[in-house]
Amino acid sequence: MKKGFLDRVEDNAAVRTWVEMTQREKDKHLFRALAQFWNQAYSCFTFGKVDLMPTIDEYMALLRCSKILVDKVYSKAVNAPTFSKRLINITGMTHPDARKKVDVFALSIYGLVVFPKTLGHVDETVTDLFDRLEKRVTPVPVILAETFRSLNACWRAGEGRFIGCAQLLLAWFHSHFWKVDKVSYRVFSESYSPLKEIVATPRRDDVSEEKWIVIFQNLQEEDIEWRAPWLLPDEILYWCGDFDWVPLIGIWGAIGYAPLLVLKQYRSRQFVPATQGLAECEFWYRGDVDGGALRVVPTELEIIKQDFERRSAELEKIIEQMEEEKVNLRLDVDVQKLEADKLRKGKNKAEEELDSLKANYKKLRLSMRTAGHGKTLEQWCEEIREETNRSDRWERKFQEVQAQNEALEKRLSESQKEKGELKDRVVELEGSLR
Known part of the structure; x- marks a missing residue:
């Protein structure tokens, strides 16, 4: 040597x-x-x-x-x-x-x-x-x-x-x-x-x-x-x-x-x-x-410095991953908002059609009372049956839309909660780096 x-x-x-x-x-x-x-x-x-x-x-x-x-x-x-x-x-x-x-x-x-x-x-x-x-x-x-x-x-x-x-x-x-x-x-x-x-x-x-x-x-x-x-x-x-x-x-x-x-x-x-x-x-x-x-x-100070630099590098990687997750979460929230708006519009339209159907049904009942001629009893029963089925279909569609809306609101609430926890974690990691 x-x-x-x-x-x-x-x-x-x-x-x-x-x-x-x-x-x-x-x-x-x-x-x-x-x-x-x-x-x-x-x-x-x-x-x-x-x-x-x-x-x-x-x-x-x-x-x-x-x-x-x-x-x-x-x-x-x-x-x-x-x-x-x-x-x-x-x-x-x-x-x-x-x-x-x-x-x-x-x-x-x-x-x-x-x-x-x-x-x-x-x-x-x-x-x-x-x-x-x-x-x-x-x-x-x-x-x-x-x-x-x-x-x-x-x-x-x-x-x-x-x-x-x-x-x-x-x-x-x-x-x-x-x-x-x-x-x-x-x-x-x-x-x-x-x-x-x-x-x-x-x-x-x-x-x-x-x-x-x-x-x-x-x-x-x-x-x-x-x-x-x-x-x-x-x-x-x-x-x-x-x-x-x-x-x-x-x-x-x-x-x-x-x-x-x-x-x-x-x-x-x-x-x-x-x-x-x-x-x-x-x-x-x-x-x-x-x-x-x-x-x-290496000296004790150099070892501590190397260990600190290694931990800092690991924390930086974690923060980068969390920032990426944060961006992806924002994109998911935006997509969910668009879906929610679409479902709300569909819900409003379904409610309007249901109200229109109920109004037409009432008019039909009223016309049947005032004018009981022109159609046979079987024809009136068939027409009432069709209107009843149509009303049931719209009612089921309304319930499905309402269930989807509730599930979407629940997902939005959970996403906002995760977003808050993520912000707290990022603040904590930034504080440890200082």
Whole structure:
């Protein structure tokens, strides 16, 4: 990474010094020699006829994690919270307390030591994993996945910087060369920490890379402490679906994991397992191949400003939608007014025709009384029947028009009520934007 970028980051000198010191503390000669014996095809170390692999169970014991739960395994979220929201939650900008200070320090450990993708900086992707640790998501498979993937990348390139927790990997390695006669009772104690014991054990750091390579080339089965002295027997997570291996989900990609290759590390009988598809399981998440893009973590004020701008943009969209609904509502009201005027005219015409019909009927009755001759009784009955039917039809038409008019008046009343509520909502949103 270029120094120019680091120099522009405010208050970054102390962080850079601490990270560089932690990177120097590992035995680089041993690690470089060890990386050369990594077997990419099977995701394990191969020393002649000896295969060794850090397993989930061993890393769980080293880190003193509780038993892994399948439904608590980390997976990359599809709709994860934004980086700003995760940062607000972790740093406690909304509810600051002492525990949040511990969380910030723990995040630094995860980003600068466990997943040191960019020296001196915490990768944004690490915050997604860290934010979900509160939900009891176990980080061990993620750590192991990125360890395997980084070893693969170094093996393919023949060089490169290891983007995993080298200190943890070396602690695991030393445990398999620490010959003991019997298991100490301390491993059953809740306060026992194998990492503390490994760190406290004095070791030589003056062995050259070439010397380590010679040692590994001549390694025999009897030289190995197959089962780490601090590993307690438990169930093995070794298969997934129809495969005798398990895909490990990391924060930048995924890779296959086949613990059946190293059953000796569990003091079980070793056999050659089926590993079809294991080598092809590795992949990168989209957008995570190039790790060169860096950006400075925004300040609290910048995060609040970004959140305010985002909310303002959302409110503006809502107001635009409401304005559009308001215009459409006005058009609907105008159309309903035209329909109401048309119905009123039809109602008035029907009332006038009904009045005219009633007047004609009265005249007919009167003429029948004064002049009962000229037509037969049957003719008068037929004429009266026709007039009665015509009167009934107009009466029904009048009732239908009256019902339509009442329904229209009800719709007009509801539209005016919705229009009033819409105006109140627009005023409220405009007030919140100010």
